[in-house]
Amino acid sequence: MGLLQLVFFSLVSLMASLQRCMGSNDVSVLQLNDDVLGLIVFKSDLHDPWSHLDSWDEDDNSPCSWKFIQCNPVSGRVSEVSLDDLGLSGKIGRGLEKLQSLKVLSLSQNNFTGNISPELTLTASLERLNLSHNSLSGRIPISLANMSSVRFLDLSENSFSGPVPDNLFENCSSLRYLSLAGNSLEGPIPSTLPRCTSLSNLNLSHNHFSGNPDFAMGFWSLNRLRTLDLSHNELSGSVPQGVSAIHNLKELQLQRNRFSGPLPADIGLCPHLKRLDFSDNGFIGELPESLQRLDSLTSFSLANNMLTGDFPQWMVSMSSLEYIDLSGNGLTGTLPSSMGDLKSLSYLSLSGNKLAGNIPISLVKCTKLSLIQLRGNAFNGSIPEGLFDLGLEEVDFSRNELMGSIPPGTGRLFESLRTLDLSINKFTGNIPSEMGLLSNLRYLNLSWNNLQSSFPPELGYFQNLTVLDLRNTALYGSIPGDICDSGSLGILQLDGNSLTGPIPEEMGNCSSLYLLSLSHNQLSGSIPKSISRIGKLKILKLEYNALSGEIPRELGKLENLLAVNISYNRLIGRLPVGGIFQNLDQSALQGNLGICSPLLKGPCKMNVPKPLVLDPYAYPNQMDGQNRRNESSESIKFRHRRFLSVSSIVAISAAALIAIGVIVISLLNVSARRRLAFVDHALESMCSSSSRSGNLATGKLILFDSRASSQDWISNPESLLNKATEIGVGVFGTVYKVSLGLERRLTVAIKKLATSNIIQYAEDFDREVRILGKARHPNLVALKGYYWTPHLQLLVMDYAPNGSLQSKLHARPPSTPPLSWANRFKILLGTAKGLAHLHHSFRPPIIHYNIKPSNILLDENCNPMISDYGLARLLTKIDKHVISNRFQSALGYVAPELACQSLRVNEKCDIYGFGVLILELVTGRRPVEYGEDNVVILSDHVRVLLEQGNVLECVDSSMSEYLEEEVLPVLKLALVCTSQIPSSRPSMSEVVQILQLIKTPAPQRMEVF
Known part of the structure; x- marks a missing residue:
């Protein structure tokens, strides 16, 4: 307790004594002083960077003139404290207890931290409490407020954890609004919550609540509810009938849980329902027919369940629908021909079902439509004429059986369209030249069609395009030089076409490009040096072309390059020094005329001029120059022939002597080896123990x-x-x-x-x-x-009987439970201790070079054991490049200094691999993941999320429970270990100490980072 708080409570005691002595005439003055002192003590615990509370003066007799304070005009007591969004930080102190007439306390959207003291008891007159959007943590204390008077309680978007006290809502008949969303609360939903019979808005989303809520006897009895949001939790079980009892319900959100069984049959008997979201669960069966009675429904999502049956023909009668998402189910049948009756529809996603037939032409009547996703069905026929005249923002018709030509589109589409994916269909004809007018287009994928078109020059007009995928579209002609004029292109994939001519020199203008794939074409000429200007480039695929000449040395300066394939071209000469090139395996180099690499068999051709051979008599010295000029041409020819003959004889003699020497030395070596073998066998026969x-x-x-x-x-x-x-x-x-x-x-x-x-x-x-x-x-x-x-x-x-970490993390059978956070942390700490032993117990240290999950074995109790350590010591010391090349089997694990062929590597490269291992264990993802349209570098992905404050989004979703106070510092440690600068990485002994500190119970440890 601070000095000011001690003074405060001393003054309170003194004033109580004075009040008893002075009688009732001066009570109001003393009570006003209570409000002043209470607020001043509350302010003393705050940091006010913008001086919003400067008007709070402890010398004032009343706080009613202070900013953000309102008083009851009759009693003169403080009735409202509203400090929303003032940039305040600090803790919520007990000074607020003295505000005995307080009705509204709102501290939202600040940065209040720490636990709420269980001793803090706010006045019984409090009606509205809003502490949302802060950084409060710990348990929710039962003494926070007298629930008998509170009507509005919002504790959302904090870091509260643990279970909610079951008796918190024993007396909550006045409560109308309750939000605990966006915390880390866990355990069952309190059984006393249905006693809050006046609730109209209940939001428990984005927590870790588990179990099966008692819908029939619980939530369905809250018949005044208008909004019920239980989404993004771990709730399970079935949802029985009874929802129709909530007559006023407008929003029902149960998405991102583990519910199963059929949908409640009476779901359509809530006449006022406007939003219904049951997505990302395990619901089965067909859609209840009662849904068609929801005349007011505007948003409807059942995505990513296991629903079956035909697409309901009655859905077109739900004329208020604006948002439909039924993707990721097993729906069959065809779409109703009257889909155009959904005049308000703006979002339609039916991807990942088994729908067939034509796309209804009546969809062109849905003039408000902005997104349509039909990916991964069996739709056939052509795109309805006029559909591309709408103001669509996203169109995804990929992975169907659509045919015909691609509509050109009109003015509305040119201004609105951002994503167009028509890949893996049967489209034919030219790529419309009008596509170059799609000024806001960011993603264009026409791959795996049979367009048989030349490369439209208008595609260079794109200003915002980030992904261009035209793989296997039967394109021919040359690549236009202005394809990267916009400077925003990040992915360019033109594989599997019939493109000819050189790679344009202007390719170096693609400053944002990180994936360039031109393989399986007929490109010729040399690889442009300008590609070395693409500093963000991570993947370069040029295999199966007719490229010739040497690989530009400048490409070795591309520090971010992770993968290169230049196989099956006509390239010659040395590989660039630095970067990834010295670590390419045989499959990335083979099939060329003469690339110089120890991995390849065949000639090594250098594109250099032949040396000039001088005639020793062509430039005589000045002393006998006159005499030689007088010689006849026959004499000069004779001398020249004589000189060549002598040279040949000398060369042949030298070669013969060398050959004889080799034979003699070989015979001596054979004799010596025989003598050594004799000695070896003699020693074996003399040694009685095999372990000597x-x-x-x-x-x-x-x-x-x-x-x-x-x-x-x-x-x-x-x-x-x-x-x-x-x-x-x-x-x-x-x-x-x-x-x-x-x-x-x-x-x-x-x-x-x-x-x-x-x-x-x-x-x-x-x-x-x-x-x-x-x-x-x-x-x-x-x-x-x-x-x-x-x-x-x-x-x-x-x-090791329990296999490798690789099998537990990336090849786990569905019947095997995922690794718990406790076991993952145990694996991290044990691996760190093993590496620390190798690094610090031996001189020189034993370096592993290849830390990855397949080299971490597990015993019966998930204790880790590192394998393959130090095996680089068994390699010959002559070819040092072999050491580095052997560790390229897993892209993403190798430290930058090892990948760049630096010979000054040390144990810091193991630290880097360990950092990647941390990221894998926490996220459950691989270090490098390739999608159809992008590549994700795990360390970069986590670093971006950490900078955005959303790092917990990357935590492995298969972990049902984990400690945030452990996961966060562990992720930060991983990013320090994967620093590009070796000296910035900690030693392994420091890593062990940090991990042990993280594992220490929170009250006993200081902040790790």
Whole structure:
């Protein structure tokens, strides 16, 4: 308690004593002082950056002249405090308790924080309390207000959490408006809520309420309700009949829950219903016929359920409908020919059903229509004539069987249309030249049709276009140079056409482009250097063309480039230095004339002039210049031939000597290897234990902590692997599940290493593997031993029975429950501890280089164990580029400095991979996701949401519960770990400390970020 509050309560006690002494004549003065002191104490807890409360002066006898204060004209007491949207921050203090005549308290749209004290008790006369749109947290205290007098209670858009006290509404007969929306409240809806019989507006949306509300005995008894919003919760069960009891109901919203069963049959008996939204649930069956009685219904959404049956023909009689969304169901049949009777219709979405037949021509009578989505049905025929004369903003007819030509459109469409998707149909004919007049068009997708059209030059007129997808449309001709003149294009996909000519140099003007795909065409000429100016470019696909020449070195400067495919062209020369090019795999390069890469077989052609060979007699020195000029031409020719003969003899002799040397050295090497093999076998016969450190392990199983007989593999290890079970293929080789020992009681995992670039000397291999064998930690897969021959290298490791994190996160069967937040956090913390052990317990540190879910194995209790750590030590040190190239199997996990072929990599690249792993665990999404029209980089996506204040939208929706106070700092930690600058990333020991701090109960920890 602050000093001012102590003074306040002391004064209150003193005034109470004075009041008893002075009698009733001066009571009003003292009561007015109560209001002044109460408001001054309340103000003392606030931060007022714009000085809105400067008029509140503690020396005044009455607050009635203060701004934002209203008083009762009879009693002179404060009756209303309205401080909405003043930019105030701080906590709600107990000074408000002294306002004994307060009827209205409104503090909405500020930044009040902290818990509401359970000791705060507002006056019994309070009728209206509005604390919405702040940052209040903690539980809702039962003592907040005397519900017997409150008529309006709005606590929406805060951070309240936990269950709502069940007895909060025991005496709420006066309550007419209640909103708890936009918090993190959980548990069941209080059973006492139906006692609020005067409620007309109830909003509990966007929380985590669960269970099955007692509709029949509960909500359906609130017959004065006009608005009921339970959307965006976790409510489940069926919705029985009884809704018709709420005669005055105008809005009923149950979307984004887990309701199931059929729709209530009496839903159409609410005559005043204007908005009905049951979308994103599990409702089944057909639409109740009673719906056709809703003459006042304007908004109707049942999207993303499992409804079946024919599209109702009676829907056209609901003439007030403005919004219809029945997408994502299993509706069949055809649309009524009288759809045009819906004169008020502006939004129609029927995508993702099984509807067929023609698009009704009467739709052209729906003059207010702005959005029409019929995606993913079986509509056929042509687009109705006149439909493109309407002021449509979005048209999506994709994935149907429509045919005919694309209508050109008229003036209204040119000004209004923003999205046009006609992809995957059977359209023919030219692309209308009028499309260039669609000045507000942002998304255009005509892909997978048979237009057989040249590239309309008018398409360059687009001013706001961000996505242009013309894949597989039978386009021919050249790409117009002005295609990017608007500067807003982000995705350009022209694959699978018959485009010819060069890639225009003006392509470099596409400053906003991040996906450029021109594959499977007949483009020729060189790749323009101007593409290097597209700094945002992430994906470049040029495969299967006739491009020639060298790849411009300038493309190596594209730091954001994540994927490139230039295969099957006529390209030659070296790859650009830097960027993604040094890490491209064989599939992205193959099929060219002569690209220089160790991954490709064949010639390496350099586009450079041939060296100039000088005749040594062509430029004689000045001393004998005169004599040589006097020689005859025959003499010069003779000398020249003699010079060439001597040169040839010298070259042949040198080559012969080199060949003899190679043969001699090879024979010596064979002899030496035979002697070494003899020594090896002699040492093997002398060593009684297979685990002795001096054993060279030539064809022998070495177990560091043997519980199985090494004799299992001495004779024929390959035959044992043939009986084993293959459980995975990784960067370094194939993994098997094997049972060892006489009774096969010891189950281990065996990694059969890919022999390419693996250390080929037994002593070196033994030394490196034994270092890895010492890296024992509860969160590391223990390395138990190895088997080595020049042609076969095997590693023996612990077997993890619960599989990998990859399978739990991205390949989970529907019957398997998702990972809980507690287990996800356990996996993060354990993985961090394992990496910290590798980084800080060894010198030099053991770097993993390839942190991703497939390399995180789980035991029976979801404890993580890191596999494949340190295997880069087993690679030959000569070809350092091989180290980096081996870790490109998963796009999105690799640290920028590793992708750019920097040789100064350190453990910071593991920190980057761990940051990506955090994002995967929290969001349930992959690091890079490719849609039909865009590519999502997970770290960028989360960073944008965090900046917008909506980061919780990216949390994996399969998690039923999670702690916001843990998720938020964990996401922030991920973004720090994935910093593009290695020095900005924390060490792994710091990461462990931060995670442990986050896990500490909130009262015991300070703010992490």
